[in-house]
Amino acid sequence: MMKSNVGPNGYNNSADIGKAYKYWAKNGIFTVELTEESSCLPFSQKCQPMEIKLNRYFKVVNNFFEYEHEMRSSIMMDGPVSAYMEIYSDFLSYKSGIYRRLNSRSLGASDIKIIGWGTENGVDYWLAVNQWGTEWGEEGFFKLLAGEEQLGYVPSPITPSLVAVDIVQDIPKSYVHSQLFYLAK
Structure with missing residues (x-):
């Protein structure tokens, strides 16, 4: 059985952005604010429904990239992938x-963030970051050979888009905590 999200010391990080994106694409997300009288901390599952105010509901559309030029355009326009x-x-x-x-x-899969690209000595690469900290690689960054199947068996790079839903009957009547994103004031 394949481990997921392995690190340089063999640890298994349970974060799996692909599963999160699939979940949000199926269920959508709500942005919320804490009510004035609330003392609960954002992201705490101990917050009671009357302590938060639903702000907006969004459908999540996951965009996959078939070609490298699409990913470069997305990074320039929307940021990391x-x-x-x-x-x-x-x-x-x-x-x-x-x-x-x-x-x-193979040791498993890891979530990464692709932040740019470049060419070094005539070889094209993607500039990326993983969650292993600044002690690893080039202070936490690494260059990944572009133009070849270097990401392995896993899905293509992905970036989500949020689509605001304003039609009341299209907004779910209930939610779970993992659909809530708090807005900072």
Whole structure:
């Protein structure tokens, strides 16, 4: 069985952005505010329904990229793109330069954020960040060989779009905590 979200020390991080995006695409999200009289902390499941005020409801549309130029355009217009990356044993020892998978021993998948691209010594790459901290790679960043299947078996990079729903009958009458996003004041 494949581990997911492995780190350089073999830890298993339970965060799985792909599952979250699928969940939100199916269920949508609400933005909420705390009521004036509330003392609960945002993101706490202890907040009672009367302590929050539903603000807006959004459908989530997950956009996948078939071509690299689509991803570059999205990064320029909308910012970073989320992706899964299959992690191979040689990736754990990455220090610098452009990573090109040379090993076939898969350790699982990890969530990454693709923030840009470039060319180094005539080789194109994606500039990315993972959740392993600044002690790993190039202070937490890494360069991933572009133009080849370096992300492994997992889905293409993805970016969600929020579509505001204003038709009352299209807004769910109930919600669960994982659909709530608090607005900072």
